[in-house]
Amino acid sequence: MNFMNQAFILANKALEHDDVPIGAVIVKNSKIIARGENRVQKSKNPTLHAEIVAINKACKKLNSKFLDNCDLYVTLEPCGMCATAISLARIKNVYFAARDIKGGAILYNAKIYDNDKHLWQPNVYEMTEYSEQSAQMLKQFFVKLRKLS
């Protein structure tokens, strides 16, 4: 199974409830154990980013606060909240599609993993082959949003 494609399916699900299209899946032993789509608008809760939704579900499923040997696939570079949550959950590998110059906190801004060596350090992989797909999806969303407002 192509896990990043599954994350994109979740990003499309976010669009259905007028949320910024971002999706995430958590994988263990080559199987998806949790899926999350951005639910900030739907739930009127700024903490419910795709990654947090997926982490919440995975912890419930595994009945554990640590997601040992789990990987996370997400369509956009995580923000500071999600990057820290990923560490707190001890996720092993993080794969992301597009960079996020304004909101990202791995390559940009707070650079969580570079600047906080007390945190669990996941391996981070930028899947550049999916960057354009994610960036276009987000761009279209914001163009449409501006036309509506």
Add this chain to the structure above:
Amino acid sequence: MNFMNQAFILANKALEHDDVPIGAVIVKNSKIIARGENRVQKSKNPTLHAEIVAINKACKKLNSKFLDNCDLYVTLEPCGMCATAISLARIKNVYFAARDIKGGAILYNAKIYDNDKHLWQPNVYEMTEYSEQSAQMLKQFFVKLRKLS
């Protein structure tokens, strides 16, 4: 009402379910609109820090993803997850008791608000008169934990 004392009451509540004693309250128009205690162990969810629990409740209560003109009182310096969530929720003022050299992300480590100027910038106040109370509470918790293990 002394809001930091109320946050300490929540920190004590966290102790009841063997969680690290950290508590938070969210205040609007001089009234507490949400309370949160650390529930990581209780819920087996690493994202349920006191601040996140309080933000979740406040958003539900106000039916809004933005906590305009709300203040947060917390017994420990927020981590990177919580500091970012505080910004995403647009909390106005943050009051904390003890500094957290290892886990804190305001004065230490990722220094979220210093390093990410794209984020909403809350005013942050260190209430040094409560630092020792919080630090002692945490110290006692970890001493007891080590004795048990």
